[in-house]
Amino acid sequence: MKKLFFSLCLAILWSTQSMAQALPQPPSFLSESHAMQRIETVQRYLLLPVEEKEENARISIIVDNAVVKQFNCRLAVDNVDYYVPLDLSQLNGQQALLDIVFPGNRRQTGAIREYTCWQKLRYSNSFDTSNRERFRPLYHHTPAYGWMNDPNGMFYMDGVWHLYYQFNPYGSQWENLTWGHSTSTDLIHWTHQPDAIEPDGLGMIFSGNCVVDHNNTAGFSRNAVVAIYTTAGVSQTQSLAHSEDHGMTFHKYAGNPIITGEIADFRDPKMFWNEATGRWNLVLAAGQEIQIYSSKDLKAWQYESSFGHGYGNHSGVWECPDLVKLPVEGTGDHKWALIVNINPGGPHGGSATQYFIGSFDGHQFTCDSKPAVTKWMDYGKDHYATVTFNNAPEGRTVAMAWMSNWQYANQVPTRQYRAANSLPRDLYLFRSGDETYMASNPSREVNAIRGRKLRKLTDAAEIEVAVRGSFTLILKNGRGEQVVMEYDADSRTFAMDRTRSGEVQFSDAFPARTVAPTFGPLKTLRLFIDRSSIEAFGNEGKMAMANLVFPSEPYSQAILKGSARQTIYELK
Numbered sequence: 001m002k003k004l005f006f007s008l009c010l011a012i013l014w015s016t017q018s019m020a021q022a023l024p025q026p027p028s029f030l031s032e033s034h035a036m037q038r039i040e041t042v043q044r045y046l047l048l049p050v051e052e053k054e055e056n057a058r059i060s061i062i063v064d065n066a067v068v069k070q071f072n073c074r075l076a077v078d079n080v081d082y083y084v085p086l087d088l089s090q091l092n093g094q095q096a097l098l099d100i101v102f103p104g105n106r107r108q109t110g111a112i113r114e115y116t117c118w119q120k121l122r123y124s125n126s127f128d129t130s131n132r133e134r135f136r137p138l139y140h141h142t143p144a145y146g147w148m149n150d151p152n153g154m155f156y157m158d159g160v161w162h163l164y165y166q167f168n169p170y171g172s173q174w175e176n177l178t179w180g181h182s183t184s185t186d187l188i189h190w191t192h193q194p195d196a197i198e199p200d201g202l203g204m205i206f207s208g209n210c211v212v213d214h215n216n217t218a219g220f221s222r223n224a225v226v227a228i229y230t231t232a233g234v235s236q237t238q239s240l241a242h243s244e245d246h247g248m249t250f251h252k253y254a255g256n257p258i259i260t261g262e263i264a265d266f267r268d269p270k271m272f273w274n275e276a277t278g279r280w281n282l283v284l285a286a287g288q289e290i291q292i293y294s295s296k297d298l299k300a301w302q303y304e305s306s307f308g309h310g311y312g313n314h315s316g317v318w319e320c321p322d323l324v325k326l327p328v329e330g331t332g333d334h335k336w337a338l339i340v341n342i343n344p345g346g347p348h349g350g351s352a353t354q355y356f357i358g359s360f361d362g363h364q365f366t367c368d369s370k371p372a373v374t375k376w377m378d379y380g381k382d383h384y385a386t387v388t389f390n391n392a393p394e395g396r397t398v399a400m401a402w403m404s405n406w407q408y409a410n411q412v413p414t415r416q417y418r419a420a421n422s423l424p425r426d427l428y429l430f431r432s433g434d435e436t437y438m439a440s441n442p443s444r445e446v447n448a449i450r451g452r453k454l455r456k457l458t459d460a461a462e463i464e465v466a467v468r469g470s471f472t473l474i475l476k477n478g479r480g481e482q483v484v485m486e487y488d489a490d491s492r493t494f495a496m497d498r499t500r501s502g503e504v505q506f507s508d509a510f511p512a513r514t515v516a517p518t519f520g521p522l523k524t525l526r527l528f529i530d531r532s533s534i535e536a537f538g539n540e541g542k543m544a545m546a547n548l549v550f551p552s553e554p555y556s557q558a559i560l561k562g563s564a565r566q567t568i569y570e571l572k
Contacts, residue, residue, distance in 0.1 A: 203233025315345030441541030469563030
């Protein structure tokens, strides 16, 4: 089995522990919650010890009496769960002062001078990202370390797929949101790149997207990569940056923010070129509606209309919208699909992706369905923040999602990293009854990792099921942990039960049985099993379901009962 290729494009050449050097100067304690620590750029990194049960300390880096960087980190008070790197190369050889404010007091945590972090701070020329997690997937994208949520800014250019993502460089829980960056030539094997866009005076860097400006409409340069993203400070505003080196480094626009609003939840811009109108369009989540804008130059945006009042599910905040034109299977026609992620309100609790099918004239989206109709892209509990790649080749519409759920994302049983992305999926539309629905089929790049047929199940495999009627499929390991999947031919539903799948106790919301309609008789089922996830696709993606699992040992048996036949393939 080929493992994911992890490279931070940093000097990761030897172990952290063997080359670490203790800080020569002790900290200065100013109060029961305030300390200062002088640091020097004697090596590449300062390794920060993290203890996840603690609250965030606020760390300011001061150079020549000026604050050059601020972030939050759960510095260790009693025990060290793991380390995260603070890159000192950005200080250009200058001495710096860490100004550290803790939220607790000595009645809760003890005396500040006794905190474990002071003995464990280390200089190092390397940071070891070799995998220490038994649940880390083998063929799904994950961050090399730290927290990840929404995919951002995805685009394709010159044979390379670029994936940015919400990233915390200073811990494996949500905080300090930055755009992490990975690249791939096949949508499966990813190379980690340096962080792309970091927080600034306007706030953390929330979700957004990138486009390739082929015709230099923004005036940066022909084929510049232009990013629009949410800056989240006191309020949420939209900002712009551009790259002239294929998305490796970005320059922030001096005129930021470029779009402001009067609502707290005002975020996640997604823009695209509208060939019919000769202008750019942008969709933006504003509370529980989607706002639509247009522009000639990607800098000045004109409000056009809003969509959402009374339509679909409104149990939570609308987020991460996308608007794409898709072919309708077997008709030669196209329709527009407005993708809207919602949290909470999913079909089985927590976060999920809904969508609306209709028409779009560059100014207003009109939904074909009645307002009460809700359509879900994926019926599992772990498929959220779905967005598509800009500039995908051959007119394809390729989507990826964050494979987790806000009900328990911070509590899943990993430490070195948290969260993975779904497999890439190609989107198209199909008719069933009086409605048009969206299918999300595994992208053809996934087929390239299929290897030989197997007699026994492994921790990274595909099961292809030829269906003739109702069946039950049980994935089981030697400890009796199991995932039970059932297809009911009469009700035309597919269900997945992970209540006994392994480690489930970390959240009351995690044990679940998820059910999906199959939109007609189920004929084929593809199951993609990775170390900590199962993705199910029926009838070329017309039914989709993604669920996390955390078995204490890999599932080794695939027991099939009923009217079906299975073939197991290795994935490499």
